[in-house]
Amino acid sequence: HQRWMFSGVRLAMDAAAERGATFAEDVVEGLSKPQKSLPPKYFYDAEGSRLFEAICELAEYYPTRTEIALLGGAAAEISQVIPEGAALVEFGSGASVKTRIVLDAAPQVAVYAPIDISREALADAAHAINQDYPALTVAPLAEDFTRALQLPAAVDGHPVVGFFPGSTIGNFTPEEARSFLDGARRLLGQGAAFLVGIDLVKPQAELVAAYDDALGVTAAFNKNLLARMNRELGGDFDLEAFAHRARWNAAQSRVEMHLESRRAQAVKVAGRTFDFAAGETLHTENSYKFTVEGFARLAAEAGWRLEREWASAHPAFAVVLLRA
Ligand code: AVJ
16 A cells, blocks of 8 residues: 555656556557557547647537536535545546535545546646645555556545546446446445546537547547657657548447548558558547436446436536445
């Protein structure tokens, strides 16, 4: 446990280093599939984290501001379900903007444990929260939250509230979401509360625009994956030779993002060569859209009970409170 302890801004460990060549392995595996794909977690290097913050400011990208407004309106009610001395455990904390809404409304929170794969974003956020909430114990974890993990020792003995905003759970397939929710229930423990943000199904045009914005920030965010493979894995991707595509997959209730090869080409990366046919795509991300009822069923399959919900009508988005 000791290695997770936080003092000042000293992060516990280098998650990427501990995983060894996982990025290279995942790239080789993903580019070898009939439908080429990469796990979306690799978006979030320092540059990708910055681009994601820019996405959150876009006119077309409604989830961030909609959820912030929802949380603001629900803050007093949310505070009532947070026990005295609680530890708030956040999955994929990024810049911890939404956390502040909860912390401001719930001064009874004693420990904040943000988990994020981007070391730089996590260090900056942990430092800023530490400065602005001096009474709070901040115990950051530089980890991929999709991996099995242990909570920081600072959480021990505190009532636990999980926080997973942003509809990041929409990155998972239903099976992955069930398995994540099951793992989170074991991690957070019996009786824990879990606040989860979920983006809701809405007209296709609004969904597609949110993932294919006019300024091209989402395109740059996707192409940063190619740039990252060039930087870190000796790749030679020509960013101009790929086009960003966002599609609504109605059958699966998800927005899909793809990088489409503009021509037939061979690309070298991670010591291998991969062929792309003209029009062939690299599938970079799924963003599932839910109904509250459908999500409640999914959560129930992982042992969680839907206790409360706060939803907005337009754009449709919900924050739900699950109970283990
Ligand atoms: C961080 C997964 C919630 O799916 O809306 C935004 C990521 N990708 N624009 C989402 C994302 C492109 C985002 N999540």
